[in-house]
Amino acid sequence: MSYDPIDHDFERGMQNRRHILGDAWVNRSVTNATAFNAEFQNLITRFAWNEIWGRPGLEKKTRRVIVLAITMALGRWEEFELHVRAALLGDADTRLTPDELKEVLMQAAIYAGVPAANTGFTHAQQILREVGVQIGYTLAPLLPANTCHPGIGQEAVTASKPALHYSVRAPRSGKAPRHTVVLSHALGTDMTMWDQLANLLAADCRVITYDHRGHGSSAAPAGLYTIADLADDAARLLRELDSGPVLWIGLSMGGMVGQELALRHPSLVNALIIANTTSCYPEAAREAWQQRINTVRTQGIEAIADAVMGRYFHDQFRAEHSATVTRFRERLTSTDVDGYISCCHAVGSVDTTARLPQIGVATLVIAGELDQGTPVSMSQTLAEKIPQTRLVMLADASHISAIEQPDAFAQAVMQFILTL
Incomplete structure (x- = not known):
């Protein structure tokens, strides 16, 4: 032994x-x-x-x-x-x-x-x-009052009117940003819907999120809005921030604004990701939008809240993630009524189809397999008419696909960014 x-x-x-x-x-x-x-x-x-x-x-x-x-x-x-x-x-x-x-x-x-x-x-x-x-690290001086929560970013409002509430996350890498990314939210939500993706992208990008007029902490000017108005808002914000050309990521209404921004202000956009969105609604859908406006005007947003959640999230998600659905429902019902109606008008009257071939930047279209609000056929139209386009369809995703399938959504975004 x-x-x-x-x-x-x-x-x-x-x-x-x-x-x-x-x-x-x-x-x-x-x-x-x-x-x-x-x-x-x-x-x-x-x-x-x-x-x-x-x-x-x-x-x-x-x-x-x-x-x-x-x-x-x-x-x-x-x-x-x-x-x-x-x-x-x-x-x-x-x-x-x-x-x-x-x-x-x-x-x-x-x-x-x-x-x-x-x-x-x-x-x-x-x-x-x-x-x-x-x-390679320097302890640079910084006043405590000038700091911000890195998971939220530096919040402010635009100097120009109507005032838009926004947040800017600097890249956590401490290096020059790989891209400047703008995240544009859906109707009846606010910029916080993008928190998870924004913090992922802020690893090496400058990330801008903002509340559309009539939403969140942004102003809600009187009168009915158009998608062109919302695109001009976005251009105004980007020029105030001296952003240079941006990668625009928009979902639903945010995707409509992205299309119009690329058409009206092409120098501000170097790439597009548009999700769960459309370039135009058929006549029956336009009438449904007018009915929604009439209902909200006479009965308030609460009257449509459950129906909207049914379109935003599919049955299984609503059953398994009730707290998330409740949070989005509360955000919807607390939205300024006049602002919501005005944005409904903008969304319901969107019409960029004939001009889509003029979009000259690389574009990713993301569709939700179960999306009732903007069915896959609408995304296919976008992919067919925008010249430099790829279409990705997310399984088991309805209208707010970035929330229902956050990992798959983020993966599609990151893979697209690698091609830029």
């Missing part, structure tokens, strides 16, 4: 320890070990670094985040600094960016307390000053 002289638990632990903390730190610890603490060093190497860090159940980057949060919560600042430094300078699979480190400290502030987070930020900033050059 042979005896293996190698303590594999220790050796595996030492490999993990070096991988996470770096050779320089571990070498110093080993070199400085004494008869008094060597057994303790052996213990933590075998148990912390092998028994825990050696488990495959979590990625090592996740385990690093856990350690940072716990050491901050407990005020173990020497250990915290060790892992902050290692997180910023470590191997790619365990490294945290300064922004990721900030997010760890922000979340820990809620669960471990603001005083702990205050000290954590102080220690982390000192280390960032020391290693910033190595990782």
Whole structure:
């Protein structure tokens, strides 16, 4: 019977320890070990670094985040600094960016307390000053009043009238934006319907969302609107923001506005994604829009709310995601009545079909397999008449496909962006 002289638990632990903390730190610890603490060093190497860090159940980057949060919560600042430094300078699979480190400290502030987070930020900033050059990061000055929630963006209203409420998300990469993207919402919703996609795109794009006139926090001027009015609103917003040509992503009414914007203000659009939309309604549908206007004018939006939800979301989605449907219903019924009626008129009278061949930018048309409001045939018309067009149909999606099938919608968007 042979005896293996190698303590594999220790050796595996030492490999993990070096991988996470770096050779320089571990070498110093080993070199400085004494008869008094060597057994303790052996213990933590075998148990912390092998028994825990050696488990495959979590990625090592996740385990690093856990350690940072716990050491901050407990005020173990020497250990915290060790892992902050290692997180910023470590191997790619365990490294945290300064922004990721900030997010760890922000979340820990809620669960471990603001005083702990205050000290954590102080220690982390000192280390960032020391290693910033190595990782290409500069601690630029920024007034607290000038910050914004990165998942919402910097909100404001246009200086020109009617005032449009909008939000701008800067690319989280900290680099020049890959594209400037505008997300344009559906009738009876607001810019928050795009939150998930907006935050995905903001990884490397500048993302603009806004409330159409008559919706959300934008103004609702008197009089019936046209899609041309809404397109001119969008052009006004983009010029105020000095956006340059944008990738326009619009759903339903937002897709109609995108078509008109590309036709009326072609210099502002370099690509189009139009989803669950149409270039024109047949006469029967136009009459249905007028009936909706009459009902809302006499009975209010509540009278049509359930019917609208039935068109926006298919039966299974409404059964399985009742809270989401309730949220959209509340948004619909709280929309300014006059603004809603005016936008209904714009949507019901849309007519760009004859001019579609004039759209000169790459276009993706997204259709919902189950869409009753703008059936697949309407998307096929768009795809046939716009010269540079691809059509994607999303299975199990009705009218608000970006909410019903967010992953499939996002995948279609991202694949299209790769072609630009």
